[in-house]
Amino acid sequence: MAQDLKDTIKEKIDLLDFLTTKGITWQNQGSIPKALCIFHEEKTPSFTLSKDRKRYKCYGCNESGDVFDYLMSAEKLTFVEALRQLSAYLSLDYDDNTFSDQLEKRKKANIISSEVIEVNSLAQNYFSKQIFDESSENSKNVRHYLEQRGITTESIKQNFIGYCPDGNMGSLMNFFQSNKVNKRGVLNSNLLLKTDDNDWIDFFRNRVTVAILDENSNIVGFSGRSLHENSKSKYINSRDSEVFNKSNILYGLDRASENIKLKSQAVVVEGYFDCISGYDKGYQNLVAAMGTQISAENFEKLKKLVTYDSSSGEIIFCFDNDSAGKKAAIDTIDKLKENISSGSKNSEKKIRIKICFPTSGKDPDEIFRTNPVEWEEMINLAQNFIDYLINYYSEIYLKGPQKDTYKFLDLILPFIIESCDETQQSFYLAKISKVTDLSYDLLKSESSNLSKSKYRKNIKTIKDEDRIRRVIFNPEKAQEKHFLAILIDSNELFENVKDVEDVYFSDLHYRSVFKLWKKSQEVIDRKTLSEDLIFIYDEIEDYLKNDFVVDPDLSKDIELENVKNRLAIDFQKRRLNEAEMRLLELENNEQKDDNAITSIMDELVKITENIKELERSEVT
Structure with missing residues (x-):
């Protein structure tokens, strides 16, 4: 597989050595080597290389990427040509016929993707027409519902909000047929469901629809919100297709990416309407995860955006201020711990990860509609994720009935060891020393230069089942x-x-x-x-x-x-x-x-x- 070979090359390549063979002369071969950029003229070196990440970036012209990007930009090679050259450089097996087959499959997939995107675009036209249908009482009720949520007619249009009526079976199918839409594209879009009676029904029937756009502003799917509060599924998303996979999509990223770059800050909220209300009030750096948690891939996208024009940036996660929201914050941090570490310690790009909760008990959507100033105050008071972990776990393991200092340390110290530089480590170890009443020097000696596995081994040797606080x-x-x-x-x-x-x-x-x-x-x-x-x-x-x-x-x-x-x-x-x-x-x-x-x-x-x-x- 081409992807497998690409991954192998990226893993094995020494980018510094390879670029040296291309004639690049490094003026500093320390942790961040620098050279004169080949993509533009300059007198002071601004072309830098990250050895750990095996990526380059020029801070003069913003050219960046991995070894494949370099060959395709500098030498104008196709992906297959770059693959062939790098395979030869690393003495890896390469079969042209295999990749010809792969290219054919990719070409076919691209055709299907284009068809699905076209169908989605037509479906959005249909949903938009339905929401503004003056002859339909249901459409008027939908607009009234949205008005109550502070969403204006202009916002409906700007945010690609629509309505899929309950109506007769196959109303969307009839629309596609009357417009002679490609049948394969319709079937692959998954916008229709086939019943046991072989009839077609609309997947989003009787729901408010919100179009989901990818980073290139293509409509790749939809989210549907039920109009019945007692509905079993209040929200549903498009089923996976050639162009839609919810783990790969961040709602609003197409609109927010430039503002995230400008502010060096991204705010991740829990719902689409949180984003929409924020956009309407001028807060353009908001995105929402397609599901309960952001994926590692999307987190990496945000890390790149917040540090695009800066050496540091921050990603703020906003959760509902209830037990479920607090648990979701913990789950998110735990899921992304490896990605968080790679953006903090020993990196030329410093990423601050913060957590915040609405103090008034409202969700962001309501805050934007009733008191936008509260939003700014909330963002300014966002906690560093380690502060949040310390506060959260101290309530459980230092103050609660399950008091267990060992468990508290076991949950907190690995994050400090793996995510913090020396200054941050000192700060947080002092904080832990205060809340646990354990010596700062001891905590420092236990955590310095230790991997998580070593840390756990050491800490367990001094654990006393009944009294952790032995002399x-x-x-x-x-x-x-x-x-x-x-x-x-x-x-x-x-x-x-x-x-x-x-x-x-x-x-x-x-x-x-x-x-x-x-x-x-x-x-x-x-x-x-x-x-x-x-x-x-x-x-x-x-x-x-x-x-x-x-x-x-x-x-x-x-x-x-x-x-x-x-x-x-x-x-x-x-x-x-x-x-x-x-x-x-x-x-x-x-x-x-x-x-x-x-x-x-x-x-x-x-x-x-x-x-x-x-x-x-x-x-x-």
């Missing part, structure tokens, strides 16, 4: 356990720790034990402890019996003072890290607050001085 999981907390062990072993040292603040303890359980110890000033009564604290207290006592060691060269009070000092240092370092993350967040904000930035920088200086002073005060 072994966090070296920082070993100091806290050691400190408490000294106190429990030596009550007489109470006066030495009056100045220790509760916040020195990053572990909330250890903090609770310390507060109880300060309150009692003597041996803690286990009967007063909760189940969690009994577990922690027993752990400390076990540590005292088996592992507790005090430096033989130091007295207990000096040892305690040093550990107390290290707790203070750890606390200051946590403050430092939090301040750095706040600063990073402010600097990444489009509306920079210079006063707030200055204040945090002053805070960073003071915290750093505190840490240095504490480090100097340790007794040896």
Whole structure:
């Protein structure tokens, strides 16, 4: 198969080496090689190559593509000629006869496609005529229904909206016959259904129709909306044909593509009428998936469009603000995780993926009709998809009855490892550290340079079925356990720790034990402890019996003072890290607050001085 051979060539080809054989001289052979463009005259190199994606792009003339595009553009070869040359270059088998057969089949398919597109165009004329039929009461009711949805006569025409009446059997067939439409094209369009009685009925009967256009503005299919709210299928789409496959189509892309390029932003909504209402209000960068989720292929199309004239872009997914919408957001992210990663980390093109929900409970269609300003506010408040994942899963696994920190990390960390650059990783690991109360340093060491499989293997080795938050999981907390062990072993040292603040303890359980110890000033009564604290207290006592060691060269009070000092240092370092993350967040904000930035920088200086002073005060 030609496609199989093409895929093999694209997989095996080293585009840098191949283009070098074509006389291209690279001025930089690093991660993004550059050269003078052969498609236009220039003095400064703007022809770049992505080694990972095996694609080229000139930022001077916008020529771009893969190795086949290069040969067909630069050397004016046909696809078959390019296939033949590349097969020879890579020493792959090539059979002209096989591809001649393939070309014949493709030619026949193209003829059928043209026929189906022609039939669809005629069908749209029919549907359009029916919706404006003044003699039909049903047509008037349809227009009234659309008017109630804020869709004007002008919008009906611009958006190719129509009506397929219930009427007599085969009314669309009669229209085709009276216009002498190609019978093969009619049958392949799937606009008609054959009954058991061998009669023909209209597939979209008694539905509002919306024409679906491909990227070349050809009508390739239709969507039909039932006029009965209790209908079993409120929406139906054209059945698959030579030109229509819903997984390959994004509604509105023909209209929105240029605006998406200009804004470097695409917004994916859930329904056609969301798009139509948005277009009518001037929001021209909207598309809708043909089904419940966008396909990986369509996501890749959007990635290319949002970065067409820019080094970065964003794709925003808008979902209904209910449990189904929130679940749909998770499903979409999960389905596209590989594609999301390829557009984020280690890429010359940075893609921001965001999630948003209408705050008022309305769907986008209603927002556009009643309060378009709310739409702009909603888009501006869209969350990065990782923020959304953290918030969504923390409600389930950190706050809910299924509390499972391991599961939370297992779901979140792979996205951070695979999708974020170093700066983003630091930001999100700090955020996770805060919501899980786990050490930032530990999370960073577990995630740095790890693949998902390695990550899972490592994390499972430290998982405790009953207590994930064991001290072994966090070296920082070993100091806290050691400190408490000294106190429990030596009550007489109470006066030495009056100045220790509760916040020195990053572990909330250890903090609770310390507060109880300060309150009692003597041996803690286990009967007063909760189940969690009994577990922690027993752990400390076990540590005292088996592992507790005090430096033989130091007295207990000096040892305690040093550990107390290290707790203070750890606390200051946590403050430092939090301040750095706040600063990073402010600097990444489009509306920079210079006063707030200055204040945090002053805070960073003071915290750093505190840490240095504490480090100097340790007794040896």
